[in-house]
Amino acid sequence: MSNAGYDDASLRVEDFDAAIFDLDGVVTRTARVHAAAWKRLFDEYLEQRAERAGEPFRPFLDDDYRRYVDGKPRYDGVRSFLQSRGITLAFGKPTDPPDRETISGLGNRKNQFLQESLERGGVEVFDSTVILIRTLRGYGVKTALVSSSRNARAILASADLTTLFDVCVDGTDAARLELKGKPAPDIFLAAAEALGVQRTRAVVFEDAISGVEAGRAGGFGLVVGVDRADQAPALRTAGADLVVADLAALHLLAPAPPAEPASMERRDGQ
Numbered sequence: 001m002s003n004a005g006y007d008d009a010s011l012r013v014e015d016f017d018a019a020i021f022d023l024d025g026v027v028t029r030t031a032r033v034h035a036a037a038w039k040r041l042f043d044e045y046l047e048q049r050a051e052r053a054g055e056p057f058r059p060f061l062d063d064d065y066r067r068y069v070d071g072k073p074r075y076d077g078v079r080s081f082l083q084s085r086g087i088t089l090a091f092g093k094p095t096d097p098p099d100r101e102t103i104s105g106l107g108n109r110k111n112q113f114l115q116e117s118l119e120r121g122g123v124e125v126f127d128s129t130v131i132l133i134r135t136l137r138g139y140g141v142k143t144a145l146v147s148s149s150r151n152a153r154a155i156l157a158s159a160d161l162t163t164l165f166d167v168c169v170d171g172t173d174a175a176r177l178e179l180k181g182k183p184a185p186d187i188f189l190a191a192a193e194a195l196g197v198q199r200t201r202a203v204v205f206e207d208a209i210s211g212v213e214a215g216r217a218g219g220f221g222l223v224v225g226v227d228r229a230d231q232a233p234a235l236r237t238a239g240a241d242l243v244v245a246d247l248a249a250l251h252l253l254a255p256a257p258p259a260e261p262a263s264m265e266r267r268d269g270q
């Protein structure tokens with residue numbers, strides 16, 4: 001162990017045929033954009049409820065996000081957090097307007113907040129992850145993007161990263177294929193199947209507790225926890241084989257140099 005509580009991590013490239021990456025918080029810096037949209041939604045809603053009931057307002061905390069919402073499909077996140085506060089709402093319909101007091105309505109309101117933020121702020125990426133993906137691809141390792149988010153493809157496109165992945169399974173695919181959300185492993189298994197690789201020959205990269213649990217439950221060869229929220233012990237408990245603060249800390253052990261050099265593409269067209 002080194003790096004202040006993180007693992008001194010190496011990965012033998014020849015042990016893997018595929019690498020499966022979560023999006024928000026692993027590839028793009030959008031976990032915090034999601035977290036802020038959820039906070040806005042739940043704080044407004046809890047405040048209204050507290051006022052109606054004449055009770056004290058208990059805000060939505062970072063820990064609530066990590067435990068109940070992070071990594072899960074949109075409506076599962078709403079249900080799971082409300083349940084933690086003893087609040088039960090009807091599911092409603094996915095087409096519910098954002099002002100309806102249903103699980104769907106609340107989820108759709110959060111999506112409005114998220115899209116407003118993405119329009120304002122754009123999408124930032126973790127360069128270290130992009131370099132790792134390009135390097136792995138250079139070694140012939142297949143890559144997949146797996147996300148619970150129904151906004152994943154739009155986020156990938158806006159960061160100009162779509163071509164980095166052989167396969168993409170996102171929240172829209174999961175709903176269409178009726179796959180269970182993280183912490184169930186279904187979405188990761190669907191990606192491995194689409195890539196045509198055995199799960200034991202695939203490595204999963206995840207930053208959310210629910211995502212690490214999903215990777216572990218899926219029986220993947222290796223689950224790497226990426227700690228963006230000061231929660232390394234929780235990621236280990238959830239089943240991460242190793243935890244790093246950033247993927248720049250991962251050393252690739254490879255028998256030969258990659259087929260093509262791994263470099264960041266210039267984003268300014270030069």
Ligand SMILES: O=P(O)(O)OC[C@H]1O[C@@H](O)[C@H](O)[C@@H](O)[C@@H]1O
Binds near residue numbers: 070149171
């Ligand atoms: O509401 P969306 O965009 O479909 O995203 C669902 C979930 O996607 C996950 O990737 C995020 O970690 C969660 O915060 C988010 O709630």
